[in-house]
Amino acid sequence: MPNALPAAYTITPPNRPLTGRVSPPGSKSITNRALLLAALAEGTSRLTGALKSKDTVLMARALREMGVMVQEPDATSFLVTSTGRLQAPEEALFLGNAGTATRFLTAAVATIEGTVVVDGDEDMRLRPIKPLVDALKSLGIDAQSPTGCPPVTLRGTGRFGSGRVEIDASLSSQYVSALLVAAPFGDGPIEVDLTGKDIGARGYVDLTLAAMRAFGAEVESRDDGSWLVQPTGYQATDFHIEPDASAATYLWGIEALTGGKIDLGVPADAFTQPDAAAQAVIATFPDMPGVIDGSQMQDAVPTIAVVAAFSNRPVRFVGIANLRVKETDRIRAVANELNRIRPGLAVEEGDDLVVNADPALAGQSRPARIETYHDHRIAMSFALAGLLVKDITILDPACTGKTYPEYWDMLANLGVHLTPAA
Numbered sequence: 305m306p307n308a309l310p311a312a313y314t315i316t317p318p319n320r321p322l323t324g325r326v327s328p329p330g331s332k333s334i335t336n337r338a339l340l341l342a343a344l345a346e347g348t349s350r351l352t353g354a355l356k357s358k359d360t361v362l363m364a365r366a367l368r369e370m371g372v373m374v375q376e377p378d379a380t381s382f383l384v385t386s387t388g389r390l391q392a393p394e395e396a397l398f399l400g401n402a403g404t405a406t407r408f409l410t411a412a413v414a415t416i417e418g419t420v421v422v423d424g425d426e427d428m429r430l431r432p433i434k435p436l437v438d439a440l441k442s443l444g445i446d447a448q449s450p451t452g453c454p455p456v457t458l459r460g461t462g463r464f465g466s467g468r469v470e471i472d473a474s475l476s477s478q479y480v481s482a483l484l485v486a487a488p489f490g491d492g493p494i495e496v497d498l499t500g501k502d503i504g505a506r507g508y509v510d511l512t513l514a515a516m517r518a519f520g521a522e523v524e525s526r527d528d529g530s531w532l533v534q535p536t537g538y539q540a541t542d543f544h545i546e547p548d549a550s551a552a553t554y555l556w557g558i559e560a561l562t563g564g565k566i567d568l569g570v571p572a573d574a575f576t577q578p579d580a581a582a583q584a585v586i587a588t589f590p591d592m593p594g595v596i597d598g599s600q601m602q603d604a605v606p607t608i609a610v611v612a613a614f615s616n617r618p619v620r621f622v623g624i625a626n627l628r629v630k631e632t633d634r635i636r637a638v639a640n641e642l643n644r645i646r647p648g649l650a651v652e653e654g655d656d657l658v659v660n661a662d663p664a665l666a667g668q669s670r671p672a673r674i675e676t677y678h679d680h681r682i683a684m685s686f687a688l689a690g691l692l693v694k695d696i697t698i699l700d701p702a703c704t705g706k707t708y709p710e711y712w713d714m715l716a717n718l719g720v721h722l723t724p725a726a
């Protein structure tokens with residue numbers, strides 16, 4: 305992990321195509337699935353290609369607090385040894401603003417006999433979890449979240465229930481993934497059904513199914529919104545984690561905006577994560593489509609929106625309502641910060657975001673101190689604007705540590721000059 309970062313970085317546009325080789329870090333989504341699945345499997349699992357960042361460190365720490373041995377033989381591996389059951393931790397689990405860790409553990413700790421409190425930081429305490437808590441209750445589990453957001457208190461009997469459970473996943477697909485991961489601990493088969501067909505990025509549920517099967521689960525997709533999970537528990541295994549597709553979006557953005565070429569060591573079509581779909585969209589720059597549906601590549605929307613600010617025509621982002629319940633309200637944050645660069649550059653229309661592209665911005669000086677709202681993706685995507693516009697300052701650059709601690713080193717290694725600022 306890098307040393308302490310300054311309060312802000314001012315970016316000097318490189319005025320040339322950026323080229324080089326950059327290996328994105330391991331996938332956050334897959335690392336946090338694999339860590340938990342390994343903790344729920346009896347024996348030792350070796351996870352390679354893993355991400356070591358704030359979100360995965362928080363997951364690993366929580367698992368250790370529940371009696372799992374998590375060793376770190378090198379910078380990208382975890383060795384996880386478990387009895388296959390989690391033990392009640394002595395204190396509340398603190399999961400920062402890691403949505404994956406918070407949602408996945410809320411269901412997983414329901415398999416413990418004893419009381420567990422799942423909590424996060426002030427931002428996580430604003431992110432809804434009620435649909436998941438309601439689903440757990442319907443399985444007979446004593447789960448309480450007075451605010452509908454963390455903290456959640458679970459008083460488990462060691463049994464996870466069985467039968468059919470309905471879940472409303474319109475705010476987050478993570479609720480479905482959380483139920484599916486815990487379901488092999490059912491007293492019998494568990495059927496997870498969506499209450500509507502509405503779900504954010506379905507591709508994340510597919511990631512969950514693939515990881516569960518790798519750890520020996522038997523899970524069948526029945527139609528668009530129904531899954532049947534057998535009560536098999538999990539088996540330890542060795543598991544390789546692919547690079548992070550959301551991290552890759554910044555590299556694709558750098559290529560598009562500077563006309564450069566970055567070798568990621570992996571082609572876009574080799575990723576199994578939903579955000580890989582952003583590559584084809586970013587590659588249309590500077591003639592981007594007038595309407596972009598962000599519903600199946602949500603974490604890539606801030607990246608694409610910043611790229612779109614330099615495109616030849618306005619771009620409307622649709623299908624992004626649940627960006628309002630991410631690390632921050634990303635629709636508002638992206639609009640605010642684009643408007644800080646040039647008033648009128650973006651507008652919120654209901655839950656759509658319209659980016660009024662202005663290719664003439666490239667090369668201008670537009671002194672702007674970009675607020676990042678504790679949100680790694682706002683910091684990383686607005687750094688791209690600083691590659692073309694002079695005098696862009698990104699506040700709290702350390703917030704990229706949530707998923708990409710080496711982000712600023714990566715930019716510096718590509719030759720981008722970053723000046724520490726107050």
Ligand SMILES: O=C(O)C1=C[C@@H](OP(=O)(O)O)[C@@H](O)[C@H](O)C1
Nearest residue numbers: 333404476477478504508602603
């Ligand atoms: O399952 C996952 O790994 C994730 C699902 C998505 O969240 P939602 O399902 O809450 O939209 C995504 O935004 C998040 O970064 C990771």
Ligand SMILES: C=C(OP(=O)(O)O)C(=O)O
Nearest residue numbers: 401402403404603630631
């Ligand atoms: C939404 C995100 O994270 P999470 O929900 O896992 O906190 C993200 O990484 O963009």
